[in-house]
Amino acid sequence: MNAIILSALLGVVMMFSSILTENRTIIRNIAIAGLLILLIGNLLNTYTVYSFNIDSHNMLRFDKFGLFFNSIAIASTLLYAILSGSDVVKVGNYPAESFALIFFALCGVAILSSYNTLLMLFLGIEIMSIPLYILTGSDKKNLKSNEASLKYFLMGCFSTGILLMGITLLYGASGNFNIESVHSTSNAVTTSYNYGILAPLGLILIFISMCFKVSAAPFHFWTPDVYDGAPSVFTSFMATIVKAAGFIAFIKLFSIRMADLGPSSSIILSTIIIATLLVGNITAVFQQSVKRMLAYSSIAQAGFMLFALYGNNDLSSEGILLYSAAYSIATIGIFAILIKMKDYTFDGYNGLAKKQPLVAAANTVFLLSLAGIPLTAGFFAKYYMLASALKSNGHAVLWLVIVAVLFAAVSVYYYFRVIQAMYFKEGEAETTEISSKFKAGLVVMAILIILIGINPSFLLNWFYF
């Protein structure tokens, strides 16, 4: 509860701070301080200190998993604010409002990590999404930003409609909005129709809408355009924290309800996983802009994260946390560097290693992590995903794992194009000014990634603490 209330309050504080000051640095610092408070509040909540004791009538349930994810999301946002905060306040004329919207979105994230009824799921998604529509369009003079915002908004509303229809059908079948399945103790599943028709149909629609939110193919179409069109700082936020929150919501619901779909659930899921991996990885190969490549790569990463649904065991819940952390840190880092680049194409990175060796090295670590190379956090993230799938399904899922690793190899292709540009090609990579604080931040993040990569329990021990 701390996180939800604090983030809403801090959003209001940010709104007011715009009245009090026009100085963007101060606004940024207020935001960072706010995030710090938020993080502390959430950590306190994790270790049973409730600042706000409100009976939500079982609409929200705060478990360790959700709270821990919250911490990851808030900490990631904190890192994001530290690294890219100065860029956030440069976008548009409303620096404080941008941060306010980020706080509101975080409120949605917190709801999504703790919802216990479909109503809260719906509200959480909306609270998270609406600020994003706005942030996407916040570069008002930029037609790309306009376009992205419009597309995001229209498709987002459409998927909300699908979600609501799903919820309604589910309600029609069960008479309540609880996420727990009333059938969860029933006998062995033999046909898909065991649970009637309305409930599975509703679940399918919810499933599709969630797929849309986490940009799983073929519901991913908004992702490249929106990520590309949105101001880069906000793409960074959307592609990491928001996306991870979408996954948490997805998993929270479907780790319980997936079985209600009957035996076809795994074929539906694997179809979607393969489609996502295919679209994400293959399309990323031909991109010329690093930003757009990252958009497609985020689709590809979503394909891996979907494995958590397949596994649905302790490994998958640990894994999705690890994945969120690894993916968020790496992507925030890459975007932070991207924002500093004058030219977003691959060629724009040519020769960066000569001009900014430290930045290039950190960027390499982030890219290696995204590619899932051992000794980086990304490796264990992918490892957990595949392991969780293998653990519960064994033999039948092996082919899916093989397909996944082959696509992981494809992903190396486009991630390493950036490395090649930085290290092996001659060129004058132009950047805006890079402060030493920024570099220090990058180094810290790179070290974090390597630490998790050497020993993931570094992160996961917190989970069990």
Add this chain to the structure above:
Amino acid sequence: MNKIVYLVPLFPLIGFLINGLGRKSLSKSLIGIIGSATVLASFIVSLVLFFDVKAHGASIVDYFNFINVDSLKVSFAFQIDALSSLFLLIITGVGFLIHVYSTAYMIDEEPQHYGRYFAYLNLFIFSMLLLVMGANYVIMFIGWEGVGLCSYLLIGFWFKNDNFNYAAKKAFVMNRIGDLGFLLALFWLIQKLGTANYADVFAHASSLSSFDVTAITILLFVGAMGKSAQIPLYTWLPDAMAGPTPVSALIHAATMVTAGIYMIARSNVLYSMSEVTMNLVAIIGLATALFSATIALKQNDIKKVLAYSTVSQLGYMFLGLGVGAYTGAVFHVMTHAFFKALLFLAAGSVIHAMHHEQDIRKMGGLKKHLPITHITFLLGCIAISGIPPFSGFFSKDEILAAAFAKNPIYWGLGVAGAAMTAFYMFRLYATTFLGTFRGTHDQEHHLHESPAAMTIPLIILALLSVIGGFVGVPEILGGHHELRSFLSPVITTEVEHHIEHSTEYLLMGISVAVAAIAIIFAINKFSKKPELAEATGFGKVLSNKWYVDELYDTVFVRTTLAKGKFLKNIIEKNIIDGAVNGVGKLVNYSSRQLRLIQSGLVSGYILFMVLAIIVVVLIWVNDGYIYKFFSTLF
């Protein structure tokens, strides 16, 4: 006596190391002395061993485990018995003479190349000694490849000349083809008997099936074909004449090329068990003898004639082996070593005198300029022609008699070959030494007899060529054939042929008479009017060696190269690498196509979503049949 066995190969090895490492610092004379002395030392030790064997019989000296894996134990061991001690004497004895000869022959070389030459020569002696001393097939194989290497190095000694290099490479590669056969035979033995030691192999040979024996012996024979230049692997030997002449004498006449005979004689136990192989060996040997003799008829290079003669004589030896006359073959190895080394060295003396001119059409009348060379060469020619009582007569006769006993046709063809041998040898002799000098004035002016270092070995070898045959005088001529009794512990499966004495006399008479007629004919024909024009008609086919080289070039060399080119340019580049790159291109292509779906139109996106919803619902409606289908796939 066992304690000194290791000295035999050790001396040449030391010589190799000293000459090899010190070739830049040592003086030429020192190099020559070291090179020759080490071989002489080996010879002396060999003599001691020889008499020891004669007195006390064979012995095996085991030094260390060379390879010891599981049940396979190959030890580095030497076996000194009658056969090997005889070969030791031939190798070190003839080898020593040739070393001495070389000190003079190669004197014009730069010091470091001079040193290199002697190092190679010593290394060769070392390898050859390993070959014959080894107590198992593996050690024999080590020597076997070692002599091949030295042959390669020495043929290509003058490495500035690319033709010589090609000849060297050809020799090595052809030998390797044979070596593969040897190796396979070796594996076969090891698989069946679990050992490669002669003693064990022969002791357990009877446990081998007849198929195994045939396979093993044929494969071994393939090895012998390569090393001893038998059809079809003979073409390297004439080309090997690119090396310095003493090398031709030592390696390509007296010692290395007889390794095949040594091997088969050594394995006589196995060979005698397979009639098929014996016949094959005889037929190949005979064919080689005749075939190369025909080629020798029309060659104009003094060394080429001798080379083909060597091939032909080796064919005789295999004929002898094939008909079971192992002793005869070994006997012929010995006598051949004497007279062929002599002939080569004498030829070398001629070439030396002629300033490296080798074409006999530009010689003639050398009799008066090179008296010692002339006499010794003549003696060699008589010996090879098989005129009694020269050494060649006894050895060749023994083979022919055995061939007759086996099959009179073998004998008939053998005699025809002998006639050709006599003919081309005396064609060579007459063209070179008789008549008038046909070279340039400059050459004539410089004609001179070779120095003593060259003539003394000639004389010694001539002596041996003359008397060498008396160790194997057959009983019908009143001898005891001491060689046979000496070798009998090793060659246990000698075929005893029983021919009427009268028949045998008749056979001898015929072969001698045929040879004599050929000699007289040749001298008459060529001493006055040597054949100077290019051959025409069938003669051209012969002088072009039946076009075998061309045939091989087309059939094997070019196709191999073409295959390589094909594989490199077509298969590798387009198919295999093409497939690998094709996957990359496919990904790239599908990337370009797939991104077109991302049309930028919201309604298009939503249409895809709606279709996907329909598909997902349909999959669900399908009640998991698709799932079941996939799960049965694995």
Add this chain to the structure above:
Amino acid sequence: MSATQIIFWFLSALALVSALMVLLSKNPVHSVLWLISVFFAISGHYILLNAQFLAIVNLIVYAGAIMVLFLFVIMLMNLNKDMEPQKNMWMKLAGAISGGCLLMILVSLVRQATEIGGKVAEMKTGNIGLIGNLGKVLFNEYVVPFEISSVLFLSAMVGAIVIGKKD
């Protein structure tokens, strides 16, 4: 056929026809008006189902506020003409067909759904739709989502300002 049924069928037909007309009208203003007609039909259904609170809210919020906002924007943009550029025929066809297919599949599935076979919706009775009952529940059990939706409004407000304000 009882009066309830007659009203039901009438309202349903009205809703469907009006919805179709939303699509088919070329003039955006007409579309808005047809949509308002749909909302009225739906509100009628609510009344039929005795959900009076929702019926009123629907009229006030949707027909009253939201649609007026729409109308306002259309007028602002001066779009009350047939000015929509012609869309690709194929796209229209594909859209109609796929929408139809989806409807067909969903309806056929629903018709097979045995778990709701024979169940009926209570008409005209039941008091849960009354404002008093709803209010009690809303401010007791549903106070958390209620408060949380204020965050939604806040952010929508901020958004409308950030986006809509002319710089």
Add this chain to the structure above:
Amino acid sequence: MIPVLLILIPLLSGLVTFFLKDEKAAKSWSLLSSVITLAVVFSGLFIYDHNSESNFNAAWLPALGSSFSLSLDGMGKMLTLLTAISFPVVFASTYKNSYKESGSFYGLMLLTQAGLMGVFVAADALLFYFFWELALIPVYFLCSIWGGEKRIAVTFKFFIYTFIGSLLMLAGILYLYFQTPDHSFAIKSLYSLHLSVKDQNIIFWLFFIAFAIKMPIFPFHTWQPDTYEQSPTAVTMILSGVMVKMGIFAVIRWLLPIFPDAVAHFSTIIIIFSIIGMIYASLIAIQQDDIKRLIAYSSIAHIGLMCAAIFAHNRIGLEGVLIQMFNHGINVIGLWIVADVIEQQLGTRKLSELGGLAQKAPVLAILLVVMALANIALPLTNAFVGEFLMFNGLFQYNVWFAAIAGISIILAAVYTLNMVQKIFYGNTVSITANAVDAKNNVQWILIVLVVVVLLLGVYPQPLINLTKDTVNIILVNR
């Protein structure tokens, strides 16, 4: 403790090297470090040759069932010895070469060494996978930064190719992990697995493709010639001398004992492919004009034989493979050193542009000839024993396979002698007219290698004894 040192010394000194700006310092430091590693290996072989010293176990990821456990058996000792020898040899023989940003170059080299050592000592599948990748990534950077003209594309192909393989292996490792009763990656648990035949037949390929790409065997080899050609020679030496052994090592350590049925089931097909590769690579080698490519194809042919002999799956063949791994490493490094000397001095690697070098560089000529002879497995060079045993093993498996594979020893003679002839024999040409003999450091290194070649050729038994225990484990586990 020995295996830990073997990884730590190069790892830490490699990290230090990154910060050495001075070229001389970087060189000397890395040479020193590699010599120390060599000394540690020797001490492990001769002084601290106890079980307790060659095994190490520490907790790493207990939750995942993986531990940081290392162990040195005979094969591991031999290959760590090879690795430890290779690096000082490479550093010393290329001491005179200069690299831009040499600190990074040597740092990455040492990291590679750490990775290689790790691969050879890892006794835990996940750890093995880690080191497997750790060895790959520095090489990727080494080749891409310091390589030839087409380095980026070529190295990238190499990287992706091997990476696909290792990812498949990862999937296989994971699958095996869930099959173990105690959910563990430890090699012991994997060895005691009794997989169903169906499982084996699938997972076998996941592992084998990874190893086949690494070795590489036909038809997975096309990355290799390009990569060898484009990499800086120092890296090529490591790649072909040590890195390809990773593949063979892994087949022996991780494939044979775990999938006995699949090995029996697929051995024929794999041997056939290996043999096709041998002949194929040999024929192509004959046609090569570039020294590096020639050696690369020659290496493919040799590796093909090793692979075939492994799958012949008998003691003699396996023993042959084990000692040949070492011998091939030594020999091929020797060949590369000569190739590097020629390229550094004359600026070309084209055989058609060379000739007559023996007159100018007699010492180099002799040393190369010895190396070349070892390459064609002449008796009394080290390679003979290995090839003899391998062909023997193959022969025991199938006569015809051995006979056909044997053709490659003829072809090997053709291309190797061709190379020797075209470089050294004949008359000098304009490029070689002013050539001089190899520098002292190269000469001495080569002499050392030649001595090793001959010593092991005459007395190979120490290597055989060293690896005997491994063969026992591999064959008994069946």
Add this chain to the structure above:
Amino acid sequence: MPIQYYIILSLALFCIGIVGVLVRRNVIIVFMCVELMLNAVNLLLVAFSKMHHGIAVVNDKATTVGTDAQLFVFFIMVVAAAEVSVGLAIIVMMYRNTHSVDVNFLNRLKN
């Protein structure tokens, strides 16, 4: 009325909304069609609410079953209102920049 009728009615409205989103190019009308979809959902929710209430009320006169669905409808309306305010702001912004309300007019982001 049988619940099936309501389901089919609202599914029909829902799908008409979807078709509208697909076939219209005027972004305002597209948006209106989305609203139509939401209303279809609302109708169905209310119908289900009454269905469940009707079932429960047989046993317990004072049951509040079904209230939650009606409140859900309320929240949907709340959210829809918020969405409309943001959505129309975005549309107005786009119109200001491009003077077009064609949903496909802005098409720079693709491929």
